[in-house]
Amino acid sequence: MKLRRYVKPLLGMLSVTFSLMLGWSCAYWLTSIFYEAIQYHPHELTNQLINSILGFFLFGCSIFFVTRIKLVKERQEKFLHPMIHAMKMMAEGNFNIDLSYYRNQFYGRDDHPYYKIIESINHMADKLGKMEEMRQEFISNVSHEIQSPLTSISGFAHALKKEDLSLQERKRYLEIIEMESIRLSKLSKNLLRLTSLESDDLTLKRKSYRLDQQLRRIILANEPQWAEKEIEMDIALESLTITADEELMDQVWINLIHNSIKFTPKAGTITVTADQTANGQLMVKINDTGIGMNKDSLMHIFERFYKADKSRTRDAGGSGLGLSIVKKIIDLHKGQIQVKSELEKGTEIVITLEQF
Known part of the structure; x- marks a missing residue:
């Protein structure tokens, strides 16, 4: 795997070098034919400049057309489409993302741009997933804490409608309703205090x-x-x-x-x-x-x-x-x-x- 990691970049460099040599060779061949046709031979320095410019132009054209080849485009899309789809899923609130298959295609080449992008997406999904779990747990806990006193208040308020209740029973029911109301008020104050403490705008006096x-x-x-x-x-x-x-x-x-x-x-x-x-x-x-x-x-x-x-x-x-x-x-x-x-x-x- 390590050998392959170094062979692929080396082959890439060789292919670029070969393409440049091919472009300059074509440029030399084309200019030679052109000079023979017009019976004119410019100065050697001028000839080299023209050949170099034309060679780079031909090299750029070849690279442009190679990148448009279907095989190359398919290889790019093979990695781009899953990453785009993963980001769309995160935007919709789904953080259960697994791009390990595409990451493994690079065989540990952690310097490759696609590898870095995939790692960043995985890290982002993991962090957002944990935040979403904390949010859901927080909502669940708040709902549970609110539901209990509300149930008590509702139940004892309904019991107070009975006409045959003694004065002592009515007093006890009202005390429970008052106690649960105070409990709700304390919960509300504590939640507001926590929110203010976690605010970025908080300044200690x-x-x-x-x-x-x-x-x-x-x-x-x-x-x-x-x-x-x-x-x-x-x-x-x-x-x-x-x-x-x-x-x-x-x-x-x-x-x-x-x-x-x-x-x-x-x-x-x-x-x-x-x-x-x-x-x-x-x-x-x-x-x-x-x-x-x-x-x-x-x-x-x-x-x-x-x-x-x-x-x-x-x-x-x-x-x-x-x-x-x-x-x-x-x-x-x-x-x-x-x-x-x-x-x-x-x-x-x-x-x-x-x-x-």
Whole structure:
């Protein structure tokens, strides 16, 4: 195969050289006949120039006619038509394209233009196919998340039409409708937030502020939730200044602390620490004694709509978007987030951020 790779270009060069020699030979023969006919012989330099120009002209004509030969055209169309058809399929949304048969016709000649075009088309189809799968999965997840609360709202609204319901039953049904409506509203807000975070036009509104004060404010704002579950909050926050988008970072700490409270059982403990590392980075750790996660769940926790424990998350009203939003905001701030967890032993989340 390697020998063939070098033989074909060599034969091509020889054929071009032969065609040039043939063209110049014909030019010399034609001019000689012409000079004999008119009984005139120009200067040697002039004769060579005329022969060269005429030889190149004849060579160009021969190449023009060769490219119009049916065999050559068929060979070109053999590769062009499948590529054109593949691009039409992609334009129609079909990315299941296989041009491996035509690619193999070049026997590993990856420098050939057709080979490069086929490789580019295959790569494009693969990337677009993956994007389409992600889009379909996203639509499916959104539809599923919306359908569940809508079914509850519709069912309990229909039940309220019954005249024999007690006041207590009516109150309970209305509370469920209200809870599901709030859940829909949160889902809508989270989807809009994710969309804005992924926008190319997003500009971080950075400013300097006290990170420890921000954490303490959000922990206190959630006191009704952790106090109701009798959770002990162990807080150790050093005085730290950070330059970041305060509003977005608010969302990070709110989501993470809500998760810790949600999955920590009654009388559990949540520890929040913030300090500065030896290399000048800011490190925030959130530890809880909650239900934890297994290794498989840890691999997917930042994926949209992923829920490690679907039954418990649904009872708590989660949509599976909170950690996706957290990860996106941390990435925008060039930070890092790491999660360690074990089932029934709790979870540790470590966020590392640059100070400036």
